[in-house]
Amino acid sequence: MITHSASLLADAGQVGSAALLVLVGLALVAYAAFIVAAFIGSLASRLDAGMKVVWALFIICAPFLGALCWFVIGRRSAAAAAH
Template sequence: MTEQYWAYGAAAAIALVIISGFVLFLAALISVLRSPLRGGMTLVWVAFTLCAPFLGPLLWFLFGRTSAYGDAR
């Protein structure tokens, strides 16, 4: 019976990681599209977000967003 609870806990943890990654991906995609970047840089960030679904959004929120909005945000 205890093994069954471990299996449910592991499945819930995996589901939480997958859902969190998907939410991060969608938030980054929306943020890139709403940013003041125009033309080529928007396309580069969207492509990077699509090609690297975890690393792309993470880098956008750490570096891209601050450079797009400057020091105002």
């Protein structure tokens, strides 16, 4: 009986570990997609070449902060520059 309970607990631990691994993997994919989308978006914007380089370098040097700033500030300034 004790061996059977220990086996069930070990199986539950493996399932929990696998679920955690899948969750972390999905978070990493979402993180990478967020950064790539910001990088491509900054390069495809209607900003002049100098500002595109500045945004691209910012996204490369500080990936999360740079991408977040691009989506919050940069896209708005790019849209204003297009008008």
